Every structure is written in C-alpha cells, then in structure tokens.
Amino acid sequence: MKKFRRILMWLALVLIIMLTILSVYGAFIGAERAQGFFNSAPSVVYWVVLGVALIAGLVAFRRLIRVPGLLLTHAGCILILIGGMLGSEKGYRVSGNDTTRKGLMQIDEGQSTNRVFVRKKEGQGHDMKELPFFVKLNDFRIEYYEPGYLEIETGDGKVQRVVAEVGRRIDLGAEQGKAQIVKTFENWKMSMEDGKRTAYEDPHPGSNPALAVQITPPSGEATTHHVFSLHPGFGHDPNAPKMLYNRPVNRAISDYISELEVIDKDGKIVAKKDIEVNHPLRYGGYRFYQQDYDHQAGRYTILEAVSDTGIPVVFAGYWMLCVGVIWHMWLSHLFKNIRSKKQTDGN
Amino acid sequence: MEIKYTIQGLLVYTTMAAYLLAFVVSMLRKPKTGHALYLFGFAVAVVSYAYRWYDVRHVPLQNLFEVFLFLGMIYPVSLFCRRVLRVGGYVADMLIGVIVLFPAGFVFHAEPQYLPPALQSWLFTPHVAVYMLSYIVMAKAAVQAGCQLIGKTPKRGSDILPPEQGTYRMVLAGFPLLTLGLILGSYWGKLAWGDYWGWDPKELWSLVSWLVFLAYFHFRYMFGRKHPNMNSLLAILGMVAIIITLLWVNLSKLFPGLHSYA
Ligand code: HEM
Numbered sequence: 001m002k003k004f005r006r007i008l009m010w011l012a013l014v015l016i017i018m019l020t021i022l023s024v025y026g027a028f029i030g031a032e033r034a035q036g037f038f039n040s041a042p043s044v045v046y047w048v049v050l051g052v053a054l055i056a057g058l059v060a061f062r063r064l065i066r067v068p069g070l071l072l073t074h075a076g077c078i079l080i081l082i083g084g085m086l087g088s089e090k091g092y093r094v095s096g097n098d099t100t101r102k103g104l105m106q107i108d109e110g111q112s113t114n115r116v117f118v119r120k121k122e123g124q125g126h127d128m129k130e131l132p133f134f135v136k137l138n139d140f141r142i143e144y145y146e147p148g149y150l151e152i153e154t155g156d157g158k159v160q161r162v163v164a165e166v167g168r169r170i171d172l173g174a175e176q177g178k179a180q181i182v183k184t185f186e187n188w189k190m191s192m193e194d195g196k197r198t199a200y201e202d203p204h205p206g207s208n209p210a211l212a213v214q215i216t217p218p219s220g221e222a223t224t225h226h227v228f229s230l231h232p233g234f235g236h237d238p239n240a241p242k243m244l245y246n247r248p249v250n251r252a253i254s255d256y257i258s259e260l261e262v263i264d265k266d267g268k269i270v271a272k273k274d275i276e277v278n279h280p281l282r283y284g285g286y287r288f289y290q291q292d293y294d295h296q297a298g299r300y301t302i303l304e305a306v307s308d309t310g311i312p313v314v315f316a317g318y319w320m321l322c323v324g325v326i327w328h329m330w331l332s333h334l335f336k337n338i339r340s341k342k343q344t345d346g347n
Numbered sequence: 348m349e350i351k352y353t354i355q356g357l358l359v360y361t362t363m364a365a366y367l368l369a370f371v372v373s374m375l376r377k378p379k380t381g382h383a384l385y386l387f388g389f390a391v392a393v394v395s396y397a398y399r400w401y402d403v404r405h406v407p408l409q410n411l412f413e414v415f416l417f418l419g420m421i422y423p424v425s426l427f428c429r430r431v432l433r434v435g436g437y438v439a440d441m442l443i444g445v446i447v448l449f450p451a452g453f454v455f456h457a458e459p460q461y462l463p464p465a466l467q468s469w470l471f472t473p474h475v476a477v478y479m480l481s482y483i484v485m486a487k488a489a490v491q492a493g494c495q496l497i498g499k500t501p502k503r504g505s506d507i508l509p510p511e512q513g514t515y516r517m518v519l520a521g522f523p524l525l526t527l528g529l530i531l532g533s534y535w536g537k538l539a540w541g542d543y544w545g546w547d548p549k550e551l552w553s554l555v556s557w558l559v560f561l562a563y564f565h566f567r568y569m570f571g572r573k574h575p576n577m578n579s580l581l582a583i584l585g586m587v588a589i590i591i592t593l594l595w596v597n598l599s600k601l602f603p604g605l606h607s608y609a
Contacts, residue, residue, distance in 0.1 A: 013565050020558040023551045027595070031547035038546060084544070102541070145461045252461035277464040278539050289541045306541040314543060318530045325523040333519070 005060050012057065015050050022046075039088060051081045069328025076320030079313050087310025097309060100129045104291060105303045112136035112263055116305050131305065133270070133284060138259040140293060140301040145254045148229065148247030150211055152179055155241070164211055164245060176217060176241055182224065183212040186298065199226060205296040211245050256290050258301040275303075348453055355402070358395035359452040362388045362419055363445050370441040385441055389422035392444075396420060403459040408475040409466065411597070415451035417479050419444055424483050432520065433506055434513040436490045443486055470535040474528060481524030482589055485560075488517035489586035492579035511575045514582050515567065522560055529557055548599065552592035559585040 022043075026034035037043060054074055057064055064070045085091045092101055103116035103126075112134040117126040148164035155175045162168040162181070170179045188210035189202040199212065209229040216222040228234050229245040236242070255276050262271035262283045273281040281288040285307050292302035350356065365388030373381030396416055399407040407413035425440040451457075462471075495510035508516060532553070537543040544550065563581040572578070591598060 009565065009569050013562060013569065016558055016562045016565060020555050020562065023555045023558065026546060027548040027551040027555070031545055034546040034548075034551065253464065254461065255464050255467075276467075278468040280538070280541070287541060289539075304541050311537070311543070315534075318534065322523075322527055322530055325526045329519045329523050 069324050072320045072324025076317045079317030083310035083313030087308040099307045107137040108300045134263040136261040143255040144251040146248045151244040153242040179215045182214045185210040203297040362392045363448045366441045366444040373438045392420045406472045412455040418447040435507040439490050474531040478528035481521045484521035489583050492582040495579045556588040
C-alpha cells in the first residue's frame with residue numbers, strides 16, 4: 001500500500017506538471033485550436049487518467065477522506081472533470097443527448113424563429129437545428145454613454161438642450177411655442193410618393209443620423225423639421241428656430257439590448273426578457289446570450305443558444321473546491337490557533 | 348515611457364518616492380522613520396486610488412493602469428503578514444510597492460474609459476480584486492522563496508518564520524484567493540458568453556499559475572523540507588506565471604501572428 005501511495009503521488013505530480021505544460025502550449029496556439037486540442041482523443045485519455053488518479057487518491061489516502069477540506073478539494077475536482085465531460089461535444093454524442101449544444105440564431109426585429117445554426121468543424125459550414133419553441137425579437141437597440149442632444153436657439157438668443165429621444169419637449173417661449181422630437185433616424189432618406197416627400201429610415205448600409213422635430217407655435221399649425229447631425233443647417237427653414245443635432249461621432253457603447261419573447265408551439269408567450277451582455281434569457285434548458293448584431297442598420301440581433309447538461313455538476317464542483325481550499329488553508333489554521341490560545345490561557 | 352503631468356501622476360510619483368525613501372531609510376536601520384514613510388506612502392496611494400475612482404466613476408480595476416494603482420496599496424497586506432502570519436519581507440514590500448507602481452506611473456496610459464457592456468457585471472469587482480490581492484500575496488511568497496534560495500535567515504530571537512516556511516504560509520494564504528479568482532472568472536464567462544471555459548490564452552495562463560502552485564503543494568507534501576530549493580523554485584515559477592498572465596495581452600505582441608485577448 002505504501003508503495004502504491006508513493007506511485008500515486010508521483011503520478012499526481014506528473015499529471016499536474018503535464019497539464020501545466022499543455023496549457024502553456026494551448027496559450028500559444030490561440031483559443032480555437034486550443035479548444036480542439038483539449039477535446040481531442042489523446043486529451044480525453046489524459047482527463048480520464050486524471051479523474052481515475054483523483055479517485056484512487058481518495059481511496060488510498062485516508063487523510064483525503066478524513067480531512068474535510070482535502071476531501072472537498074479533491075472531490076470538487078472530480079466533479080468538475082465529470083461535468084466538463086458531460087457538457088462536451090463528445091459527452092453529448094456518447095450519452096445520446098441530441099439537444100442542441102451550442103449555436104447561433106439570427107432574428108430580425110418583429111420576427112420569430114426556432115432555427116439554430118450549429119457550427120461544424122473548422123471550414124465545414126453549419127448544420128441547421130430546430131428548437132421546440134420560437135424566440136421572437138421585438139426590438140434590438142444600442143445604448144450609448146454619451147447621448148446625442150437636440151439644441152434649439154430660442155427667441156431671446158438662448159440655447160436650450162434636450163437628450164435626443166422621441167417624446168422630449170422644449171418650451172420655446174410665448175412667441176415661438178413648443179418643440180417636440182417625434183422621430184429619430186440612424187440613416188435618414190427621403191422618398192417621393194404621389195408627389196409628396198416622405199422621410200424614412202433606410203435599412204441599407206449608411207449613416208445619416210437625423211431627428212424629426214415638430215414645432216407648434218402658440219397660434220397656428222404644427223410643422224415638422226428635420227435636423228441632421230452630419231449636415232448642420234441642411235434644409236433649414238428660415239421661419240423656424242435654429243436647431244442643431246449634436247452627437248459625438250465615435251460614441252462609447254454602454255449596452256446592447258434585445259427585447260425577446262419565447263413563444264411555444266401553441267403560440268403562447270411563455271417567457272419574456274430584455275437581454276443584455278451578462279444578462280441572458282433562460283428557458284427550457286437553454287440560455288440565450290447577446291452575441292452580435294446587425295452592424296449596418298441595427299435591424300437584427302444574433303443570439304447564442306447554449307444548453308449544457310454538465311453545468312450543475314461543474315458548479316457543484318466549483319463550490320466544493322472553493323469551500324475546500326478556504327476551509328483547509330485558512331479556517332482550519334485559524335481554529336487551531338484559537339484553540340491553542342484558549343488552552344494556554346486556561347493554563 | 349510616459350510621464351504624467353497630472354494630479355493623478357503627481358499622486359503616483361509621490362507614493363513611489365515615499366515607498367522608495369521608506370525602503371532606503373529602513374535599510375539604514377531606521378525602522379521607525381521607515382515605517383512612518385511607508386504609512387505616508389500608503390495614505391497617498393489610497394488618495395490616488397480614490398481620486399481615480401472619482402474620475403472614472405466606476406471601480407477602477409478596468410485596465411492595467413488601474414490594476415497597478417490598486418496593487419500599489421500593498422501596506423495592509425504587509426502589516427498583516429508581519430503581525431499575524433509572522434512572515435518577513437516587510438522592508439522588501441516597500442520595494443514591491445515601487446515596482447508595481449512603476450508601470451502605472453511610466454508605462455500605461457491613464458485615459459479614463461467607459462465600462463464596455465461585457466464588464467458591466469457584479470462579478471467585475473470581486474473577480475479582479477480577489478486576483479490582485481492573490482498576486483500581492485504570491486509576490487511576497489516569491490520574495491520569501493528568493494530569501495530561502497540565497498540562504499537568508501531571520502535574526503535570532505525574532506518571531507519571524509524562516510523563509511522556507513514563510514513561503515509555504517504565504518502560498519497557503521494566497522492559493523484560496525487564486526482559486527476564487529479563477530472560479531469567479533469562469534462563472535462570469537458562463538454568464539457573459541455562455542461558456543465557463545473558453546481555452547483562450549489568458550484563461551490558460553491563469554490555469555498555469557494555479558497549477559504551478561498546486562504542484563508546489565503536492566511536491567512539498569511528498570518531500571517536505573527535504574528539497575527546500577525545489578520548493579522555492581516552484582513558488583518563484585508560480586509568480587512568473589502570474590506575471591505572464593497579467594501582462595499576456597501586452598507580451599503576446601512580442602510573438603507576431605498571435606491573437607491577443609484581454
Ligand atoms: C491527481 C491525483 C491527486 C492525488 C493522488 C492527490 C493527493 C493529494 C494528497 C495525498 C495530498 C496531501 C494531503 C495532506 O496534506 O495530507 C494532497 C493535497 C492537496 N491536493 Fe491533491 N491530489 C491529486 C490531485 C489534486 C488536484 C487535481 C487538485 C486540485 C484542486 C488537488 C488539490 C490539493 C490541495 C489544494 C491540497 C492541499 C495542499 C496542502 O495542504 O499542502 N489535488 N493531494
């Protein structure tokens with residue numbers, strides 16, 4: 001037994017050093033290739049040997065069972081390994097689990113879909129899978145740290161400023177009446193229909209941020225004016241107050257938000273969430289993450305749909321590992337000190 | 348190399364000067380003055396960090412400038428190690444303070460940045476802060492290991508541990524923090540990107556740092572103090588891995604063609 005323990009301890013050391021070296025190698029080849037490498041057949045053999053060595057350690061060393069901190073750390077590691085294997089591609093295949101593990105969904109605003117595109121091996125394109133429910137995108141929006149502002153020169157030469165959002169109003173005084181932002185455009189275009197000019201949002205690539213501002217004099221009819229961020233003064237009506245759409249060019253993004261609904265086969269809404277980075281939607285064993293979006297016109301979102309049956313096991317392992325090391329390396333020493341202090345005080 | 352002619356810069360340089368002076372004075376066997384200067388330097392470091400916090404309006408742990416600024420507040424760790432853990436290296440800590448503030452003062456830019464969406468999470472502060480704390484502790488472990496290698500021993504009659512045991516105690520103190528940082532990061536990855544482990548270089552280097560200390564524990568369990576130099580070498584190797592982890596994005600530029608991930 002003593003010899004076995006010695007061999008096992010050497011094995012543990014060799015396995016730890018091996019993983020260290022392989023990780024350094026993995027760091028040099030980039031994430032994508034490293035992922036393939038650590039999921040390859042030889043790596044699976046390594047993971048299994050590590051798991052077996054840990055279990056053998058628990059059997060061979062009484063201390064690893066008796067000392068709670070050591071038990072938690074080693075058993076926690078075993079759980080993390082098992083959970084990792086369960087959730088891996090090979091794990092899904094071996095266990096016959098045919099839920100979609102991971103894939104991308106592209107959804108247009110106002111549309112719903114249940115299609116997930118699963119990437120095959122490098123350069124081999126995508127597989128299309130279907131979820132047992134639909135995900136609908138009501139709206140996709142981007143929020144910025146520095147909002148744009150509408151600035152209006154009022155009658156007495158003063159400039160008033162409001163955040164450029166639909167519904168914001170400015171009181172222009174007794175003579176000029178009121179102004180209100182009625183629409184915002186990312187890519188303003190004009191079309192002619194039946195001899196009437198209409199402004200519209202062009203979904204095609206391009207940028208021409210503009211605001212439609214309605215001005216209502218105290219007596220008289222409301223008129224709509226367009227204010228352009230890139231072309232100040234363009235199309236200015238001399239009878240209207242001077243307006244400026246002040247918007248920083250390279251604004252820092254504060255949030256990407258997809259307003260989602262989950263719709264079941266009967267068309268009933270069964271879940272709803274405005275997701276952001278760090279705030280995914282959970283439904284039916286899947287989590288939906290904000291992954292990407294339509295960079296040109298902001299008309300669609302790209303979600304990542306992920307299901308991972310290994311997660312509860314991995315997280316249980318994380319808890320055990322954390323509690324284990326803190327118990328073994330901090331608390332047990334603290335308690336020992338307190339106890340020995342009490343004893344010396346008692347004497 | 349960049350000199351910062353700003354209030355922030357002035358605060359960083361003042362801290363560095365105070366720490367350096369504290370170190371020199373302590374080496375000249377004036378421990379009381381050294382301690383006072385160290386304490387003064389710490390007070391300025393706290394003001395400097397608070398000023399940055401006020402300036403950027405979020406916990407300043409976003410980039411390397413802010414992270415090194417945080418590491419510059421080393422004094423409480425120093426004090427805790429000497430008073431409670433009985434580990435030496437108190438005077439060397441002053442020098443560590445100067446070293447970690449150097450990149451903040453002279454290398455990294457200090458332009459305030461907005462928090463990008465990926466960093467807006469409750470995990471941001473605990474994950475980074477715990478890591479930084481573990482790095483300071485492990486840096487002290489490496490200094491102890493260095494003292495062991497050059498054969499330094501504490502003065503007779505002092506209650507400070509010999510360096511080999513000092514190293515072990517520091518690694519015991521730092522390892523749970525390192526584990527916590529790794530696991531919080533992994534949990535955050537799950538929350539933000541859907542994966543708790545993405546095999547990217549920075550993640551792998553953080554795993555390497557953790558594994559080296561794991562090897563240290565198992566090696567030391569097998570041989571105890573029979574091979575003290577090997578124990579120390581492993582602790583120093585762990586610190587090297589930590590430095591690479593921290594600076595990987597910058598270091599990876601040295602390897603052309605390699606992707607770099609924050
Ligand atoms: C591969 C098989 C492994 C075996 C056979 C093994 C065995 C052991 C043994 C016998 C000890 C000494 C316990 C004592 O102080 O009496 C130990 C300590 C420890 N092991 Fe493992 N171990 C293995 C892998 C791991 C792994 C993967 C981890 C990762 C969490 C780990 C974490 C620890 C920790 C944190 C300690 C405490 C170190 C200390 O208190 O000095 N071990 N291990």
